[in-house]
Amino acid sequence: MSAMFRAWFWPVGGQTFWVGDVRNLKTTNIFYGLATCVALALFFFWLESSRYKNFVDTERHEAKLFAEDLSENLEHALFDFELRARGLTTAIELSGDIGQDRFSHLAERFKELNSSIMNLALVDHGIIKLVHPLEENRDLVGYNLRNDEKQWPAVAHVYQTGQVTMQGPVLLLQGKRGMLVRTPVMAYGASASQSGITKIVTVAVDADAILQDILKLNSEPNELPKRYNELSKGYQVALTTTQTGGDIVGDNGVFENDPLIVYVSMPGTELKLAVAPNAGWTTGYRVAWLTNLGLLFVVFTAVYVTYVLRRQRAEHNKVQLQLNTAIKTLPDGFVLYDSEDRLVVCNEKYKEIYKKSADALVPGTRHEDLLRAGLKVEQYAEAIGRENEWLAQRLASHKAAESTIEQKLTDGRWLRIFERKTPDGGRVGIWVDITESKRHQSELEASNASLRHALAQRDIAEKRFSNVAMLSKDWVWEADKDLRFTFFSNSIQKKTAEFLIGKTRREAYKDFPEVLESTDFKRLEEKEQAREPFRDAIYQAIGATKDDKWIRTSGDPIFDETGAFSGYRGVSSDISDVYNAMREAEAANAAKTEFLNVMSHELRTPLTVILGFNALLAKPEILPSVKALDAGIKDGSMTTENVGQQVDLIKQDIAKYAKKMEISGKHLLNLINDILDLARIDAGKLQIDLGDVALEPVIASVADQLSETARQKSLDLRVEVGAEVAVADELRLRQILINLVGNALKFTERGHVSIRTESRGDTVAILVEDSGRGIPKEKWDSIFGKFDQVDPSSTREKGGTGLGLSITRQLIELQGGAVSVESEVGVGSTFTFTLPAATSDAAKHAS
Incomplete structure (x- = not known):
């Protein structure tokens, strides 16, 4: 309510705005009273409407929770029947062809586990062949489901897809409403596409019994059973299917009472579970008259208090104007916030300091909102790139109001901010521009930093070579003017260093001709003899260690101050793993290329045979046997006996070519199967x-x-x-x-x-x-x-x-x-x- 009262008076721009002065207070009070009455009427209307809506939402939400519990129990129950049907189907698949006695024996084991199971049947090519219990359902044997408009579509779906299908609630052949679970019977070890399904196991379950079962109290020791039992007594529940022609189980009238509906998807069907209160919606709603009267009393009390406060405020108006005048004359920025951290007043200097966000400096604006306005226009240099962190720090400093901080603006100015708490819980602050003094301090600090950086760079330069040599896997080496190695860093293996130190490469590897003939060895010697730099020369190294290694080396010649050659300095590394992997990859690629050449030949050969003989069969008139027949017919030399013989020759030619095409086709199929098997194995999908x-x-x-x-x-x-x-x-x-x-x-x-x-x-x-x-x-x-x-x-x-x-x-x-x-x-x-x-x-x- 404080926001409503504050609208009648508020200090703006250093002065206070009033609806009327003290002399016109009576007229103002009448207007204020009428406005308050209208506001109260609207408020209580809104309050009661909100309570009514909340009541309706709560009631619907409770019904939804109840319906979701029911749907979960229903899913579990139907899934249990599906598992039982699958189990019976598996037993039948393992048994093969079975008779009535064997079927009744297997079916009874599944039926006795749940009293909701009415009967079980084995359907063969759409006709009921076996049933259990037999005595009660004997007249169903031989019934052709193709004549049943309601049941046949679901049966046909199982035959077509080989998948489990549920149907219902539906009126069963026995006259009761039930759920039907149908599972395909496949030949043992075969898939649905291989076996050609002819048999289906059907489990008929009492739909009313299922509904009652899911409404029963759970046995788990928690709070759900109690609430669940209470809700079951207060709600109407009905179950049906979304498909056309489905029956309704439960309270039929629930669908006329704007029910809450939950859909349950099962194999082959979608069920619709409806829930509604027995007495209808919102019948328990009552208007809270006592609460409303209490609120009314509180509001009128607040109005009276506001009236008293307005009179006191008018008496202090003159003092407020004098204070505002004094604030305007200050040479530094001044700002005052109330106990709610809202802007009360600020002077023109403060607005000039924060000119980018000056439009936001409206009395009543929260301090945090003013800071965010400044962040939006990138007013604070220190906040750019870390806005959220800076905002949190600034708010903490403002709240403490016990220290002096410095702030840099994006226009280059520096401010020193003094903030202190006021006795009424507010904040008062002075903003001083210290740009000039700050600039001198920055220049001094920059000079000192440059000096420190120069000293640090000197130390880094002295240690750089040592650190690189210690940390790198590569090693640094040096050779004298005779190209004999004189130094190795610690990164090289000790045996290798001992093997090479004091020798040239040719002297070290003189007993290993394969080294002298390896990749870049000769080019490396040519560069060294010419006193030229070399980069990434690769050669094989044998003798220093048990395993063969491949070395990559780079080096630059060293000349003294007179320009005379004094040796080499370089870097080497062991690239055995990478180089050997590259050679293996090249070998694998060559093998792959050879394989592709073989594949190209193997695929083209049978295709050429097939296409060649197919061309002959496509134009039979070019076959020698056909030409002979045509010639004999044209010159009249062909007798009836000769025609028969010639036709036999044509058949032999066609059969011979077809056989060759068949052989080539099978060969081509085997090639493709090999490739597909390899691809499936590599993909892990076999x-x-x-x-x-x-x-x-x-x-x-x-x-x-x-x-x-x-x-x-x-x-x-x-x-x-x-x-x-x-x-x-x-x-x-x-x-x-x-x-x-x-x-x-x-x-x-x-x-x-x-x-x-x-x-x-x-x-x-x-x-x-x-x-x-x-x-x-x-x-x-x-x-x-x-x-x-x-x-x-x-x-x-x-x-x-x-x-x-x-x-x-x-x-x-x-x-x-x-x-x-x-x-x-x-x-x-x-x-x-x-x-x-x-x-x-x-x-x-x-x-």
């Missing part, structure tokens, strides 16, 4: 599905698949497999075996290829042996790289990308195994890879 895998049937299947290739090359393909069971991904295990056995067949011209297994404790070993050309020992490790090949020319000769062994190694490692090779050139090779041995009961029984 899925590995581990399980117990019996090796004998898998290896036998692979051997049978490749037997024709062995037969065509007259190779003996042998299989020696025991009853071992490994932990592996069967699909990827087949891929590994096809790669290894296929490679062995590809590079073996005579003799045999054998596959055998060995049990090695916790692991199982699979060995692929051949009597082929063999692999040099220095290539044993590199053949498993992405781009390295034993002989790229042989890869082109035999076909393939050279990625097979790289992919094989990574697939084996992803399954917890390892791969190795032993080979002898001209004798053959043996590739051995291991996998973890299975430890399950089934695996032990198999062994």
Whole structure:
């Protein structure tokens, strides 16, 4: 209310403005009284409106919290039914085709866990085949859901997407309202896209029971159950679906009572939960008459006090005018703030000092607002770039009002500020311009600082060389006029310094010709002989340490005061890691380039075959057999018997070309699959599905698949497999075996290829042996790289990308195994890879 009263009088510009003087006080009071009554009426109307709005907001908020609690319980309940349905589906998937007895046995185990489950059914191709309980639902067996307009769209959605779907509340076939949870039954180990879903498990849940369950009191020992129980008694609750044709569970009339609605999204449907008070909204609101009367009494008391204060203020008006006149005559800036830290008065000198923000110097403005106005126009030089920090410091100093501070303005002026507290809690201050005295002090300080800086630079220059030598990984060296090393800083290894000191580079490395022939050694000697500077010369260093190193060095010649050459001074560093990495990268890049050349050849070859034979098939008239048929028809020499024979020849030509195109297409597909597998492995996106895998049937299947290739090359393909069971991904295990056995067949011209297994404790070993050309020992490790090949020319000769062994190694490692090779050139090779041995009961029984 103080702001309202202050509007009637306030000191402005050093003088006080009055609505009227003492002689017209009576007229002013009448006007003031009428204005106060109108203001009070508006105030109480606004107050009651605010209370009513707050009541409504609180009531709606409480209902929202209650509805959100219900929706969370509903989500948990429906998710629980979904998990149960998934569990039953999994049991059925593991059981395969089941009958009514087996289904009832499995279904009863799930139904007895929750009394809200009404029945369960197995739907096959849209027809109900099995139900539980059977006696109560026997008439549903054979019912075709395609004839049910409400249920079929949801059933069709499961068939199309292979995803769990919920439906309801809906009127069930048994005549009750319920929720339906449908889950697809897939062939064991297959995805929805692979299995072609025909069966669906449907769980029917009593919708009314679900609603009652979520309204029950929680058992947790906290305050929520008590409030939850009280709210449940005071609200109407209804549940329905947002989809067309859904039934309503709960209080039907709730939707006519402006309910609070919460939406719950579940698989295949969206539910709408509505909550409204039983007695309607705002029925409990009451006007606070007693509070309003109390406020009215306080306001009238304040008005009377204001009246008394205005009379006292009028008596002091003359004294105030005299004080303002005195303030104006001061030669320095003067300012006064009241106990609320608002500007009371300031003189013209103060406004002239802060002329950039003078428009803000209005009586009644807070001191903080005045400072912010000055910051906005960049008035304070010390605040630029640190406005918030400066503002906090200035406000703290102003509040303390116990010290003298200095302030610099952006126009170059310096001010000395004296602030003190007044007896009534306000602040009074004097601003003195000390620009001139400050300028003299600054010049003196600058001169002293320049002197101190010069002395510091001298000390830094003396220590710079020592510090660099101590801290840098590089080392400083010096050589005399004969190019013999005379000094090394501490950064160099001690053995290296001892190896080189007192010698030239050529003298030190005379027993290591590879050093003298390395990268920049000759260029370095030429520069030194010519007494020229050299930069970043690189050479190999051997002899000082066990490991080979690569050194980078730079140096400048030194001449004495007469101009005579006196030696070299330079800096060297060990760049072995960087240089070796660069050489490895260059080698990898060359291998990659060779791989791309191979890939270009391998991709173009099958494409050329496909396109070439496709051109023949696209224009059959150019085939010799077709030309012969056309010629015979035209000259009349073609008989009925000849036509049949000629047509057979045409079919043979087409089949031959199509077969060649098929072979090239499969070859091209294998190339692309290799590249895609490598990309998925590198990206970490290749899925590995581990399980117990019996090796004998898998290896036998692979051997049978490749037997024709062995037969065509007259190779003996042998299989020696025991009853071992490994932990592996069967699909990827087949891929590994096809790669290894296929490679062995590809590079073996005579003799045999054998596959055998060995049990090695916790692991199982699979060995692929051949009597082929063999692999040099220095290539044993590199053949498993992405781009390295034993002989790229042989890869082109035999076909393939050279990625097979790289992919094989990574697939084996992803399954917890390892791969190795032993080979002898001209004798053959043996590739051995291991996998973890299975430890399950089934695996032990198999062994």
